[in-house]
Amino acid sequence: MNETIELMMKHRSVRKFKSDPVSEEQLAAIVAAGQMASSSSSVQAYTVIAVTEQEQKAKLAELAGNQSYVNECPVFLVWCADLYRLSDAAKRHLPEKESYEDSTENFMVATIDVALASQNAALAAESLGFGIVYIGGLRNRIEEVSEVLGLPEGVYPVYGMCIGVADQETGIRPRLPLDAVLHHGRYNAEQTLKGVESYDETTAAYMKERTQGERSTPWSEMMAKRLTEPVRLQMKPFLEGKGFLKR
Amino acid sequence: MNETIELMMKHRSVRKFKSDPVSEEQLAAIVAAGQMASSSSSVQAYTVIAVTEQEQKAKLAELAGNQSYVNECPVFLVWCADLYRLSDAAKRHLPEKESYEDSTENFMVATIDVALASQNAALAAESLGFGIVYIGGLRNRIEEVSEVLGLPEGVYPVYGMCIGVADQETGIRPRLPLDAVLHHGRYNAEQTLKGVESYDETTAAYMKERTQGERSTPWSEMMAKRLTEPVRLQMKPFLEGKGFLKR
Known part of the structure; x- marks a missing residue:
């Protein structure tokens, strides 16, 4: 294969960090690499x-x-969807026209832009030797x-990301079998199920090994629990209050 | 730097492809690498x-x-947000409980999962020598x-992606200056503007060079136009009709 794919195949989330710093140069290289991801019509709707x-x-x-690793990692990045620059541009160049920060499409464009860049x-x-973990709990x-970070109108925090030198060795979590997620021509429900x-079976065995036999919950049971929990129902009122998703 | 970052720094969208195929093995390696991206609580909500x-x-x-390159690339991938597997798991394991496919949070989780994997x-x-371009026009x-692909309930197409051997040499489009998108501690509106x-200035000069002097529209003018256009307002009714974003 090659270095890049090998790097991806080794990915695991890191939740324990050494105190070694991430230098300004390294942080700049990391974010500059993020910027090179594709962006819908070059909107670059993230900060x-x-x-x-x-x-x-x-x-x-x-x-x-109370995720301790947020506290312990040397750099915590908050990835924000950002339509503020675009709003400002519209106000300056086309003040007479209605603008669409509030459309579901633009909410999606900004959110996807964040994800590609991050x-x-x-x-x-990871290519520089650091470990990372995404922190969706930032939406709790x-x-x-948003207040702590002084986010203006049109900007919302999508998730956080801890970066630092790993201080743990964790296993690589198995993924769904390839043919469950890669279909040809049409969606294949039978194949995916x-x-x-x-x-x-894979996940039950993995979990059992990882917990020294204590737990062996298969993936679909965990997912059933996950989907039947009322997780972050504040997102809709929050986002609408910030002017997103209105039409 | 290193191979991975160098690869990212060379990224440009490719819109003209040779007829060389992408082999089944290559496609499998590409999607398997996609699967190794982080996923919120391992939901892997994509197909x-x-x-x-x-x-x-x-x-x-x-x-x-009518994007000709969709037609001309050897493999066109449609990246779908997918809560179908989770719904099925909830119905099997916890049929008595209410489930939350319709929450804004789960819509976001699935959409972000797609973006990280893609x-x-x-x-x-790109590391295998191919060029790619994301096709947001798939949401038009x-x-x-969705019908062409036979997508079931809980699944929607986020965007497409052409993959193939590039048959053009295009320049690397400049990005926003680093300090416009990387802030420290708090959002800095002054710095970003x-x-x-x-x-x-950068984009006007780049555009002028690229069009042999024909156009030199600065980025913020393009963005003002972009944000004041009623783009894809069908997304909200479509997604709600599919059972997303209801609460």
């Missing part, structure tokens, strides 16, 4: 806020559900997170 | 449909706004695209 100050990190760790950045960080108390069946 | 059959590609090219796949393809007539100012 990333680097948090390194101890008190602010502790505050965000608390807001993300995934490049994640890989860039998204209103307060058959893939889940065999994945349930 | 990718590979379209190689000429008539189907032509149909999708038409639906995407960006890994894009880089994996999203209802019809200052970045746009200098980027306007």
Whole structure:
């Protein structure tokens, strides 16, 4: 294969970090690599806020559900969807026209832009020898997170990302079988559910080994629990309050 | 730097492809690398449909706004957000419980999962010597695209991706200055707008060179036009009709 694919195949989330810093040069290289991802019509509708100050990190760790690694990693990045620059441009150049920050399409464009850029950045960080973990828990108390970061209208925090030198060795979590997620020509429901069946065995065995026999919940059971929990129902009112998703 | 970051820094969208095929092995390696991206609680809420059959590609090219490269690339991937597997798991394991396929949070989780996986796949393809381009135009007539691909409830096409050997040499499009998108501690509106100012000069010059002096529209003017156009307002009714974004 090649170095890039090998790097991807080795990915695992890191939740324990050494105190070694990420230098300004390294951070710049990581974010610049992120910027090179594709962006819908070059809108580049994202901003990333680097948090390194101890008190602010502790505050965000608390807001993300007391995740200690947010506190312990040397750099915590908050990836924000950002239509502020576009709004400003519309106001300056075409003040007489209605603008569409509030469309579902533009919400999606901004959110996807963030994800493409952040995934490049994640890989860039890993290629430099760091470990990373995405922090979706940053949406738990998204209103307060937005305040801590002083986010203006048109900007919302999508997730966080810890970066640092790994201080743990964790296994690589198995993925769904390839043919469960790769279909040809048409969606193949039978094939995907058959893939889940065999994945349930894989994940039960993996979990059992990882917990020294304590737990062996198959994936589909975990997913059933996950989907029947009322997770982050504040997202809709929050986003609408921020002017997103209105039409 | 290193191979991975160098690869990212060379990225440009490719819109003209040679007829060289992408082999089954290469496609498998590309999608498997995509699968290794992070996924919220391991939900892996995506499916990718590979379209190689000429008539189907032509149909999708038409639906995407007559983009000839969709037709001409050897493999066209449709990246779908997919809550179908999770729904099935909830129905089997916890049939008595209410489930949340319709939450904004789960819509976001699935959409972000697609983007992280597809960006890994894009880089994996590039690392194998292919060129790629994302096709957001696939959302233009999203209802019809969903029909062509036979997408079930809980699945929607986020975008397409052409993969193939590049048959053109294009320049690397400049990005926003780093400090416009990388802030420290708090959102810095002044810094970001200052970045746009200098980027306007960069993009005007780049555009002028690329069009032999014909056009030199600065970025913020393009963005003002972009944001004041009623683009894909069908997304909200379509997604709600598919059961997404209801709460």
